[in-house]
Amino acid sequence: MSETTGCGQSCLHDLLYYETNKTLVIPSIQAGCLFRFIQLLVLLYVVGYVCVVQKAYQETDSVISSVSTKVKGFAFTNTSDMGPRVWDTADYVIPPQSDNSFFVMTNMVVTPTQTQSRCPELPSPSATCVDDCDCTEGHSNPQGSGIQTGLCENYSTTVQTCEVRSWCPLEIDAVLPKPALLAAAENYTVLIKNSITYPKFRFHGRNILPHINSSYLKRCEFNHATDPHCPIFRLKHIVSEAGEEFQDMAVMGGIIGIIIDWSCDLDSWAGKCYPKYSFSRLDNKHHVNNVAPGYNFRFAKYYRTADGEETRTLMKAYGIRFDVIVFGTAGKFGIVPTIVNLGAALSFLSLVSAVSDWFILNCMAKSDVYKKHKFTYLSDNSGTESISLGTSYGTE
Numbered sequence: 001m002s003e004t005t006g007c008g009q010s011c012l013h014d015l016l017y018y019e020t021n022k023t024l025v026i027p028s029i030q031a032g033c034l035f036r037f038i039q040l041l042v043l044l045y046v047v048g049y050v051c052v053v054q055k056a057y058q059e060t061d062s063v064i065s066s067v068s069t070k071v072k073g074f075a076f077t078n079t080s081d082m083g084p085r086v087w088d089t090a091d092y093v094i095p096p097q098s099d100n101s102f103f104v105m106t107n108m109v110v111t112p113t114q115t116q117s118r119c120p121e122l123p124s125p126s127a128t129c130v131d132d133c134d135c136t137e138g139h140s141n142p143q144g145s146g147i148q149t150g151l152c153e154n155y156s157t158t159v160q161t162c163e164v165r166s167w168c169p170l171e172i173d174a175v176l177p178k179p180a181l182l183a184a185a186e187n188y189t190v191l192i193k194n195s196i197t198y199p200k201f202r203f204h205g206r207n208i209l210p211h212i213n214s215s216y217l218k219r220c221e222f223n224h225a226t227d228p229h230c231p232i233f234r235l236k237h238i239v240s241e242a243g244e245e246f247q248d249m250a251v252m253g254g255i256i257g258i259i260i261d262w263s264c265d266l267d268s269w270a271g272k273c274y275p276k277y278s279f280s281r282l283d284n285k286h287h288v289n290n291v292a293p294g295y296n297f298r299f300a301k302y303y304r305t306a307d308g309e310e311t312r313t314l315m316k317a318y319g320i321r322f323d324v325i326v327f328g329t330a331g332k333f334g335i336v337p338t339i340v341n342l343g344a345a346l347s348f349l350s351l352v353s354a355v356s357d358w359f360i361l362n363c364m365a366k367s368d369v370y371k372k373h374k375f376t377y378l379s380d381n382s383g384t385e386s387i388s389l390g391t392s393y394g395t396e
């Protein structure tokens with residue numbers, strides 16, 4: 001009981017007694033060096049990392065951007081389906097314009113003069129038949145080509161398949177042209193127009209920089225080393241910068257990212273704000289898991305024959321979709337972040353004496369002597385110190 005009372009009293013005293021710092025000068029070169037070294041580390045952190053690297057004195061804003069693109073170039077094909085044919089931008093850019101991306105057709109499977117009629121389904125385990133009982137009228141397989149009529153017909157002299165109501169003749173895409181039909185697409189060029197704004201700082205920018213004039217625009221071509229600000233890019237160059245071979249990619253198609261980085265320091269002393277371009281393949285190109293590779297879709301062009309019958313040319317288009325990805329954060333000096341971050345960083349300075357004290361009181365040879373002088377307890381009634389100040393403890 002008395003022990004509890006004693007502890008309670010001492011806790012109460014600890015709580016109510018006033019503690020104040022006193023300065024203890026330790027004439028130790030070792031302790032002094034340690035103290036200055038930790039001070040230097042904190043200062044380097046504040047100046048080097050917080051101010052120079054992090055630029056914590058700046059306010060920041062995220063970019064808002066708009067993109068438009070225009071592809072140019074020609075390709076020539078001579079196939080049995082289409083005969084000799086020149087392809088220009090209106091033929092191979094599908095759709096003609098879209099948000100932040102453009103698709104360039106590089107390869108295709110063309111099925112001309114399809115009409116609404118009946119024809120035997122392409123041979124597959126689910127479509128082959130022996131007689132009409134194997135086919136169900138009205139049945140359709142999403143992987144198939146149409147709606148079954150319920151009849152079993154000769155597909156060839158050796159194979160019978162269920163007849164379907166569909167656009168006939170059916171598309172056969174088992175064999176893909178290799179090299180790609182529009183292999184010449186590697187020499188197409190694309191003009192990318194990109195306007196950005198940082199609303200907080202009322203900053204507006206364009207990737208067609210002020211020093212670019214129309215004659216330069218007509219002849220320039222982007223190159224990291226020689227023309228890093230030219231907004232016209234050769235497709236082959238984009239794909240090779242993304243680490244891919246254009247002709248390989250042209251066969252099955254794929255997706256490439258054109259990344260425009262507008263990260264800028266808008267302080268007047270920091271220099272101009274220019275876009276930085278980089279390129280990367282975005283779709284899966286995993287060498288092991290290479291199921292369903294590439295990028296393709298179908299579209300058709302519809303006609304009416306002289307006798308009024310509707311026909312169409314079906315295209316299965318393979319190609320490269322280029323996604324233009326714009327990102328960036330701008331920073332500019334602001335008084336509020338400066339005060340807040342500097343205050344937070346400088347509060348680390350209080351760590352310096354804490355770390356030094358710990359080292360001196362625990363790791364140094366005379367730590368017992370230093371401990372005695374570090375804490376002085378004044379007795380209640382006499383007002384004299386329990387350990388006298390000014391005790392000599394020698395010099396190291």
Ligand SMILES: Nc1ncnc2c1ncn2[C@@H]1O[C@H](COP(=O)(O)OP(=O)(O)OP(=O)(O)O)[C@@H](O)[C@H]1O
Pocket residue numbers: 070071072189190191214217218232
């Ligand atoms: N893909 C491209 N490759 C090379 N130059 C291009 C490309 N797209 C546009 N240009 C050129 O860049 C300039 C600006 O193009 P913009 O589309 O603004 O003007 P335009 O007069 O409508 O172009 P055009 O009629 O030649 O398509 C023009 O000189 C244009 O010829």
